Amino acid sequence: AQSVAQPEDQVNVAEGNPLTVKCTYSVSGNPYLFWYVQYPNRGLQFLLKYITGDNLVKGSYGFEAEFNKSQTSFHLKKPSALVSDSALYFCAVRDYGGSQGNLIFGKGTKLSVKP
Amino acid sequence: DTEVTQTPKHLVMGMTNKKSLKCEQHMGHRAMYWYKQKAKKPPELMFVYSYEKLSINESVPSRFSPECPNSSLLNLHLHALQPEDSALYLCASSQDIGLAGSYEQYFGPGTRLTVT
Numbered sequence: 001a002q003s004v005a006q007p008e009d010q011v012n013v014a015e016g017n018p019l020t021v022k023c024t025y026s027v028s029g030n031p032y033l034f035w036y037v038q039y040p041n042r043g044l045q046f047l048l049k050y051i052t053g054d055n056l057v058k059g060s061y062g063f064e065a066e067f068n069k070s071q072t073s074f075h076l077k078k079p080s081a082l083v084s085d086s087a088l089y090f091c092a093v094r095d096y097g098g099s100q101g102n103l104i105f106g107k108g109t110k111l112s113v114k115p
Numbered sequence: 116d117t118e119v120t121q122t123p124k125h126l127v128m129g130m131t132n133k134k135s136l137k138c139e140q141h142m143g144h145r146a147m148y149w150y151k152q153k154a155k156k157p158p159e160l161m162f163v164y165s166y167e168k169l170s171i172n173e174s175v176p177s178r179f180s181p182e183c184p185n186s187s188l189l190n191l192h193l194h195a196l197q198p199e200d201s202a203l204y205l206c207a208s209s210q211d212i213g214l215a216g217s218y219e220q221y222f223g224p225g226t227r228l229t230v231t
Contacts, residue, residue, distance in 0.1 A: 032217050034219060041203075041225075041227070043205050043207075043222035043223050043224045043225050044158065044205070044207075044220075044222040045222070046220070046221060046222075049217065049219055088155070090157055094217070102160050102163065102171065103160075105157035105158060106157065107156070107157055108155065108156070108157055110155075
């Protein structure tokens with residue numbers, strides 16, 4: 001069965017410092033991986049995805065993610081964090097099981113960026 | 116335009132009421148989704164429509180009844196809900212759901228539902 005793990009409930013970063021939000025996955029076959037961000041009382045916003053090709057994927061708002069097949073990871077990164085990046089981040093993998101087309105979400109990681 | 120709209124933004128209803136949530140997208144997407152999200156938890160899939168046909172029903176109680184009148188609209192009819200159904204209900208759309216597809220989903224802002 002497909003699964004996604006986000007090992008950190010919360011990540012705290014100082015503004016201007018680099019940030020990393022971790023995600024590991026378990027799939028049978030080639031993974032389609034996604035990152036979404038959710039601001040308070042809002043829906044999820046798509047940030048980026050990995051389907052195939054270059055392991056470094058660039059997305060919205062200066063975020064990027066690195067696909068590492070050997071470590072089954074897809075960590076989200078940003079070189080310089082902003083206070084406005086504070087939000088809840090979800091990693092997701094496409095479900096190839098019973099609910100085709102569905103996304104399997106990680107539990108979420110709350111990112112807090114302090115001035 | 117990558118916008119998915121949802122109405123109403125907030126809804127308070129009693130356990131005997133009947134209400135509906137509405138979702139609309141004009142991106143030409145052929146797949147639409149309903150999710151339920153509890154506070155600080157990931158979204159839980161409820162229903163998927165593909166080309167206006169119900170594709171997936173994740174064992175959702177019959178007090179939730181989805182409807183897809185056309186390719187741009189998705190409704191969720193609510194009847195005899197329980198207090199534990201209080202949550203943020205999110206609508207999403209994607210270009211398609213095909214097995215080989217890699218389509219991201221675009222989410223609406225959600226309807227905050229409170230059942231009293």
